[in-house]
Amino acid sequence: MYLNCHTYYSLRFGTFSEEELLRLAKQNHVKKLALTDINNTSACLNFVREAPKYGVSPVLGIDFRNGADQCFVGIAKNNDGYQELNEYLSYHLHNALEIPQCAPDFENVFVVYPFEKVLLNEKHDFLPHEFIGISVKDLRRLPFSRLKKLKHKLVVQQPVTFRNKRDFNAHRLLRAIDNNVLLSKLDKNEEADLEEKMFLIENLVEVFSENRYILENTQKLLDQCSVHFDFSKNRKPQNLKYYTGSKQKDEVLLEKLCLEGLPKRYEKITESIQKRLQKELRLIKEMGFVSYFLINWDIVTYAKKQGFYYVGRGSGANSIVAYLLFITDVDPIDLDLYFERFINLCRANPPDFDIDFSWHDREEMTRYIFDRFKHVALVGTYVTFKYKGVVRELGKVFGLPKEEIDALGEGKTVALKLDSMAKLVLKYGKLIEGMPNYVSVHASGILISERPLHCFSATFIPPKGFATVHFDMVIAEDVGLFKFDILAQRGLGKIKDTLAIIRQNRPEKVNFDIHDVSKFYTDPVINNLIKTAQCMGCFYVESPAMRMLLKKLEVDNYLGLVAASSIIRPGVAKSGMMREYILRHRNPGRAEERGHPVMLAVMPETYGVMVYQEDVIKVAHYFADLDLGEADVLRRGMSGKFRSRDEFEKVKGKFRNNCIKKGYDEKLIDEIWHQIASFAGYAFAKGHSASYAVESYQSLFLRAYFPLEYMVAVLNNGGGFYRPEFYVHEARMLGAAIHPPCINQSQIANVIYGKQIYLGFMYLRELEQRVMQRIVAEREQNGCFESLEEFVDRVPISIEQLSILIRIDAFRFTGINKHELLWKAHLILSKGKRSGHPKLFPPKRQKFQIPKLHTTDLETAFEQWELLGFPLCSPFELLQEPPKSKNGQRDLHRYLNRHIDIYGYLVTVKNTSTHKGERMHFATLLDQYGEVFDTVLFPPVAAKYRFRGRGIYRFYGKVVSEFGFLSIEVIKMQKQDYVPDPRYADMKTGNRKRLATSHRLEGLGEF
Known part of the structure; x- marks a missing residue:
């Protein structure tokens, strides 16, 4: 009714x-x-x-x-x-x-x-x-x-x-949020009736x-109303049924592509390779996943034709068929990848392929998929109300002042004497928190269906312009729609751009195949970079945590990097198994002493420690006697919405009951379950980790043999884990000369000539994009600029924009001091006016007698800091007092288990909490010689000392070693002062020469 x-x-x-x-x-x-x-x-x-x-x-x-x-x-x-x-x-x-x-x-x-x-x-x-x-x-x-x-x-x-009055009150608040009005001003027509x-x-x-x-x-x-969707375990996939139009043609094409791929992938085609291929083909046909593989093959084939770089990963990387179709570059035979993680008869959903493209190319790939196939849409996702957002919105609805809203959002309720309104914000905030706020787009998922997607959902058009369904990936899988993951990744953009830069800067050196990664695995130069953690800018291996892990594990080979890529994931560390893995890796015999025989038998390569997602399946199958389908339910259930499903709860109960029947000790059962529960949702499949390792090796090859070109590409792709200034610093440490933007040498992005790197105009944060484009286009069409006057005649620009270029010394090729150039600029252009378009005959200009002016290095550094976001000199040169200690990273080994006094320029801080909820910090810094070192502030010290933004800090602490990785346990620290900015110091001391000059220039107008 x-x-x-x-x-x-x-x-x-x-x-x-x-x-x-x-x-x-x-x-x-x-x-x-x-x-x-x-x-x-x-x-x-x-x-x-x-x-x-x-x-x-x-x-x-x-x-x-x-x-x-x-x-x-x-x-x-x-x-x-x-x-x-x-x-x-x-x-x-x-x-x-x-x-x-x-x-x-x-x-x-x-x-x-x-x-x-x-x-x-x-x-x-x-x-x-x-x-x-x-x-x-x-x-x-x-x-x-x-x-x-x-x-x-x-x-x-x-x-x-509504169910009750409380729901009605929440509804009114939601309507006020939607209309962006005070609750007292909410129109009754915007509300539903209480009844x-x-x-x-x-x-x-x-x-x-x-x-x-x-x-x-x-x-x-x-x-007369009835709708039906199949959610049964044996439901048929709703993806595009046949790639070619028929089952027989699909199967023939898949076999043909595999046979063509065999000699390309393997020099010697062994019996084990043939057996693995036939086993996979039989299962893929039996499960009805042939078209799924062919669609992925179609996508990567188009990408290769366009010259787009891509990496195929996910559980599909466990498949030899995917390897032969060039969907992935991971050899499952070589890595002994667990086949049942990829596919088994108990698994309803097809293997997961995540295909990464450069962030430049992803949109075109998405458009190709929409044009190539008939029934396509992006997967939706729900953006829910988060605590801070709810408090902010409800605070506005109740008319609270901003300061009070901010305090409530930060959880500082003790400091506030909560009035009735603030209490209502918190009360209804808890009710609204977690509700969907709006439907958005999944980060990568695309649905390619046999039937119109409107059979399942309405669609909307987000800003990118592609139709998107209203439901998420969990419901999509429930109904038999399995997504294709097309992701954007800057790491691939770095590789692609590096190759282009090498062709331009060192064309004689382009005699390698970046996809022939097997050669990279045995390269001692590359493996030494990994072992010493010299991986700045390289995909997935550059973070402080990864650098620390590589040193602790002494990784110097491909398989070690594959393992490290998954060990670094949060779940392994949370379960305590990261430390145990390191101990077993470094201490032969510990695995046999501490590990359970069943765990060692199913995971000998990882010393009986669960490292990869398929390890959950192995343990559930061999340790707890779950069948492969139940084991996969357990793996999937460790993350997201699926954890609350009845299917997961049943399997969870069976896991425990089976272990008890097998006579395992309760303590052991709890320990194994804790490991599974804490890490399965975060860990990678081994094939996924291997795919990451492949890309890491490609990046490391370029970093090893073309370091400057690679660093330019890193910068041009938005950097990575660190701020741009640290990649600029790394390039300098690798032998580059770094130049600020130049009118005649720079492009919008960074550019390299030999070992000379010119920063791009893109770093001038207040310079308009259209001005950058005009400069580059005019120079390419009519040649370099010879003077400021000629530049103004050829490029339409305002005095404000021109001043930015002069202040960064982009006209230094003229040999004229930039203060004098600023005089000229103001004499040529009055404030608020732009230079004209190029003229047939250059205008005659009156010559002025401009006083001789000078610029100090200190002024230049602060100007760069303001305009670029960082100075091009060492920040230690800007200290008010020079360092009282000469210690650097190179001295840590001498101070092992002793106290050290050391200065460091802050690179990055990781704020974390102990299991008791106490705050602590891990910080990475550059010493005064440009080398990296690490510090840790345990809770007592973290409570006393705080990092106060970017800058140089002086530390006093104890040098400690954990598995050979040296760091400093900080006892005390102090942020150091920089010298006053000389551009404004003059004004404070009464010397208002520059200010007066500026006023005089602004009053001159045009002559």
Whole structure:
């Protein structure tokens, strides 16, 4: 009897989940009801999936509204009707159109107009599928309206939006947030009625007892409605069924591609390779995943034709078929990758392929997929209300001052004497926190379906311009839609750009194949970089944590790097197994002494320690006797929404029961479960780690043999883990001469000539993009500039923009001091005016006698700091007092287990908490010789000393070694002062020469 029910996917309107709606229906003896969220279908599929658990027959529809103004409710008779509704809503969402007051002539949809709207619009003619909705509140007015004569058109439309008064209050707050108004100013028309609740079905029938025909009409309508989606374990995939159009052709093509790939990938095709290939092909065909592989092959084939670099990773990297199709560059035979992690007969979903492209190329690849295949959409995701955001929004709704909102957001409630308003913010903040705020786009997922995606959901168009479904990846998999992951990654952009820079700067050296990574694995130069952690700028191995791990593990080979790539993940460290792995790696015999025989038997390569995702499957299968399907449920259930699923809870119980039956000690069971629970959701599949290691080796090869070109590419791709200044510093340490932007040498991005690196105009934060483009275009077309005057004649520019270029010394080729150039610039251009377009004859300019001016190195450094964000000299040269200690990273070994006095320029700080919740810091710094060292501030010291932003700090602490990695346990520290900025120091001492000069120049105007 309920045709108009909302969940909190009626965004900023509804107040509870689809499961709460079903629970409410069961409590009120409702056997069939329609979910009709407002202009949204996010909850629909999960509503259908969950409904049988509550004894409810699900009906789907959409409540079409313009804001809070209800136009009509569309209720699907069947799946075709649901598709009609989705297509209609999507058309309006895609084109940002208002919903018409009258519904179109649907074929498989019932339309219910609200009683009030029909009265106001004086609609008289109704099509067979159109009805008028009567709520409990409307019953009082029905006898006095003209609509009482239309008995055959009246149905029950009792909206369901709230469970109680608290929900109503939350609803009002959500509406105020949506309208960006104070709660006291919220228009009543923006609210739902307090009576939009679900009543016991018996009570509802009693209320309508005098109008039984309305109940009969409603029941008749509901009886004609039924939708079905297959959520069973043996559901068929809904992805594109056949790549070529037929099953036979697909299978023939896949086999042909594999046979073509064999001699390209393997010099000697052994029997084990043949057996592995045949086993995989048989399973891929049996599971119906042939088209899935061919689609991925199609995507990477197009990328190769376009010259786009890519890396294929994910569990699919465990597959020899993927290796032969060049979807991945990871050899599963060489790495002995666990086949059952990739695919098994108990697994309903296909293997996961994450294909990384350069951030430059990803959008074109996405567009290709949309153009190449018929039914395509991006996967959605839900952006929920987070605590700070809720507090900020509710603070505004209640009219709290900004300072109080900030304090509440930071959790500083003790310092505040909370008034009633602040208490309400916190009270309702907890209720609203976690609710969906809006639907966004999954970071990488693309759906390629056999049927139109409007069979499953409406779609919207985010800023990137690609249709996106309303549901997330979990629901997509539930219904049999398996995403293709197309990701953007800057690491690949670095590799691609480095190769282009090498061709330009050192063309004679382009005699290598960047994809022939097997040669890199045995290169002693590259492996020494890994062992010594000289990996600045290199993909996945440059962070302080990774640098620390590489040194502790003494990694100097490919397999070691593969393991390190997964060990560094949060879960392994959280379970305490990172430390145990290092201990077992460094101490032969410890594994046999400490490890369980079953664990050692299934994971000998990692000393019986779970490192990779497939280790969870191995342990669950061999240690706890779960079948492979159950083991995979366990692996998937360790992260995200799946953890709360019934399937996961059942498998979790079986894991424990099986272990008890096998006679394992309770303590051992708890320990193994703790390891699984703490790390499975974060760990990589081994093939995934191997893919990362491949890209790391490619980056390391370029870093080893073309270090300056590589650093330029790193900078041009936005850097990496660190700020740009540290990659500039690294380039200098590697032998480059670094120059600030130059009118005649620089491009928008950084550029290198031999060993001379010219910073790009892009670092001048206040320089307009169009000015950069004009400079480069004019220079390329008509040659270099010879003077400031010529530059002004050729490039349209304002005095403000020109001043930025002069201050950074971009006209130093003229040999004229920049202060004198500023005089000239102001004489040529008055403030607020721009230079003209290039003229046929250069204008005659009056010559002026400009006083001789000078610039100090100190002035230059502070000018660079202001304009670039960092100085090009050593920051230690700017200290007010020179360092009292000459110690650097090179001296740490001499001070082992002793105290050291050392200065460091802050690179990065990691703030973390102990298991007791106490704050501590790990900091990485540069010493005065440009070398990196690390410090740790344990809670007592962290409570006393804090890092106060960028700058140079003096430390006193103890040098300690952990597995050979040296760091300093700080006892005390102090931030050091820089010299005053000389550009403003003159003003403070009364020397206002520059200010006066500026005023005089501004008053001169044009001559």
